Amino acid sequence: MKFGVVTFPGSNCDQDMIDAxxxxxxxxxxxxxxxxxxxxxxxTEDCVLLPGGFSYGDYLRCGAIAKFSPMMQSVIEFAKKGGRVIGVCNGFQILCEAGLLPGALLKNQNQQFICRNVYMKSENTQASITKEVTGRSLMIPIAHGEGRYYADEATLDDLFKHNQVLFRYCDEFGNIIEQANPNGAIRNIAGICNKERNVFGMMPHPERASSDILGNRDGQLIFQSLINNN
Structure with missing residues (x-):
């Protein structure tokens, strides 16, 4: 399995992703x-990743300009053919702006940039990226100012109906509660996928939790699940 990591002007997690x-x-x-x-x-057995950062300075809306880049037009076609695409943080925002994932990422509820470790867990047993971490509370860093996932009720019901919710914010014991939600994301959603389960978006940064040097390898488990269930 090969991975491609896209660099946009303003990306700041591309090398972190490559190294991980x-x-x-x-x-x-x-x-x-x-x-x-x-x-x-x-x-289509490979994967293209859109890393975190501030593509084009977030001058219009997070990810709104990046969706028009030449590479993104190819990424959209790649995804439509069944290729795997992962967007992390700003990459998640780009996927939503490009129409590859439903919903939007809004300003954090407290209107402040948040950078800290959070917990999240998956109840999704069908997506390749979550199969091996289902039910486990994972500690993964976040770093965003506009990470509050939002969609209308019909879209949310559709996401849950078709098992498209990948991760939800929880406490360290795996309880999905309001107090564990760092940004006000609706229904504690931290990550979703498309109905075909080949396009994945998440706000937390697994690449920042994939090394012994960083003292946390929970993020590595997510990548390994994708690789093992290719």
């Missing part, structure tokens, strides 16, 4: 530039 995959998980990783279009080196 290449050195902590021993994966084949190719760096991709936002102005390029070529994804011919990837098959």
């Amino acid at each position: 995959l290449r050195y902590d998980l021993n994966q084949d990783v190719i760096a991709l530039w936002h102005k390029d279009k070529d994804l011919s080196m990837f098959s």
Whole structure:
């Protein structure tokens, strides 16, 4: 399985993502530039990642400009063919702006940037990225000012009906409670996927929890689940 990591102007977690995959998980990783279009080196068994950061300075809306980049047009086609795509933090925002995932990411409820460890867990046994971590409370860092997931009630009901919710914020014991929700995300949603379960978006940063040096390897379990269930 090959991984491609896209760099946009303002990306700041692209190298973190590359290092986590290449050195902590021993994966084949190719760096991709936002102005390029070529994804011919990837098959639908591979995965393209959109990392965190502040693409184009978030000057319009988070991810709103990045969705028009040449590479994103190729990523959209890649996803439509069944290729795996993961968006983390700003990458999640880009996926929503590009229409690959439903809903939107709004300003945090407290109107402040939040950077700290949180807990989240998955109840999704069908998505490749969660199969091996289902039911487990994972400690993963967040770092965002606009991470509050929002969708209308019909969309939310559809997400739960089709098992598209990947992760929800919880406490360290796995209880999904309001007090464990760091940004006011509706129904404690921290990550979702599309109905085909090949496009994944999440606000917490698994690449920042994938190394012994960082004292936390919970994020590595998420990547490993994707790799093992390719």
